[in-house]
Amino acid sequence: MxxxxxxxxxxxxxxxxxxxxxxxxxxxxxxxxxxxxxxxxxxxxxxxxxxxxxxxxxxxxxxxxxxxxxxxxxxxxxxxxxxxxxxxxxxxxxxxxxxxxxxxxxxxxxxxxxxxxxxxxxxxxxxxxxxxxxxxxxxxxxxxxxxxxxxxxxxxxxxxxxxxSPALRLAIVLGLVLTFILGTGAGVAIAAYGGHAVGGVADGPGLPLLGWSTTGGDLRVPHFLGIHAPQLLPLAGAGLAAAWPRRARAVVWLVSALYILVTLAAFAQALLGRPLIGL
The missing domain is CATH 1.20.120 (Four Helix Bundle (Hemerythrin (Met), subunit A))
Structure with missing residues (x-):
């Protein structure tokens, strides 16, 4: 928080x-x-x-x-x-x-x-x-x-x-909006797929604490990224904006775009049946 x-x-x-x-x-x-x-x-x-x-x-x-x-x-x-x-x-x-x-x-x-x-x-x-x-x-x-x-x-x-500040306000707004879009989208995908596991062993070994599958794709990864956008995006956006104050809003937009790409990449990786971290 x-x-x-x-x-x-x-x-x-x-x-x-x-x-x-x-x-x-x-x-x-x-x-x-x-x-x-x-x-x-x-x-x-x-x-x-x-x-x-x-x-x-x-x-x-x-x-x-x-x-x-x-x-x-x-x-x-x-x-x-x-x-x-x-x-x-x-x-x-x-x-x-x-x-x-x-x-x-x-x-x-x-x-x-x-x-x-x-x-x-x-x-x-x-x-x-x-x-x-x-x-x-x-x-x-x-x-x-x-x-x-x-x-x-x-x-x-x-x-x-x-x-x-305009940059921090933008980071907060984008983080909140992306929570609904990305978090809900991944959650709906989990429901439509009938579970979070794609390939691998559904009840097999998982990462400590998080439990994400280490044998196959896991739709909980993009869901996690989406749900926690309002914490991660403002933090990253505000920090980078402080480093480049003259381009603060542009940096926030860039960080947000990268965050979306990372979440979509995690989603695609899960659908391909590949674990985030294979052990």
Whole structure:
């Protein structure tokens, strides 16, 4: 989350505690939601140490932990960006809708994923019963709705984020928009393909923590790049723009174009059945 954008002058962040205080000042509701998800992820990580059950080749708690971390980071990033808006716009209808959509859709998805993990059953691509089919479909709708919240926030930042430098504002807007386009696009491809694995062994060895396949293509790689564009793009764009201030906006456009190409290349590599890193 701290890599989502550069801190504003009124938000000195020189350590984890000041950083937490800063993000809570920007949007207390969304920040508390994100922090709660990270805390739950830590609890499940402790549970993982005492629960040796496996599901599809990894611990049953691996998926909920990864989703808790991802949605938590997503919420904290958006809370930080909301703080870049004037006070009056933070309570505007588009921001209120985005805030509560993130909380509602995120909670629904995470509760179901965690519940299924506790039962030792898959949450995704589980069509064992009509109930599981309906829940899986609702999860897909929820995921698209969740990432779609980046669009109104991008519009608000583009129109009202005047306290930001033009280059940083552009990087944030592009990162948010590409999250919806690339992240949702890769997610839809995973659903259409019937899973993330292309070739190789579906439940075979994966990279530590991330779990990406080391024997075949894995559509989770481009999905990861798309979903985390609002953290990675502003960080890279702002850093390079600071190095070349006279061409800051051009550098941001260039970095964004390269990011799109890298994501598309990862997508193509996955479809060809080739792992990102073969072991």
């Amino acid at each position: 701290s890599s989502a954008t550069l801190p504003l002058p009124q938000d000195p962040v020189r350590g984890p505690v000041p950083l937490l205080r800063a993000v809570r000042r920007r949007d207390p509701v969304l920040a508390d939601f994100g922090l709660a998800l990270l805390a739950i992820a830590l609890i499940l990580a402790a549970a993982w140490l005492f629960d040796a059950r496996q599901l599809h080749g990894e611990g049953v708690w691996a998926k909920p932990i990864k989703f808790l971390l991802s949605v938590g980071l997503f919420a904290l990033t958006n809370a930080w960006f909301i703080g870049d808006l004037p006070e009056a716009r933070r309570g505007a209808a588009p921001i209120r809708a985005a805030r509560w959509t993130i909380i509602g859709a995120g909670t629904f998805e995470l509760v179901y994923i965690t519940w299924q993990a506790a039962l030792g059953q898959p949450s995704h691509f589980n069509e064992a019963t009509p109930f599981h089919m309906v829940m899986y479909a609702l999860m897909g709708i929820g995921a698209i709705t969740l990432t779609a919240t980046t669009v109104p926030l991008a519009r608000e930042i583009a129109r009202h984020g005047t306290g930001l």
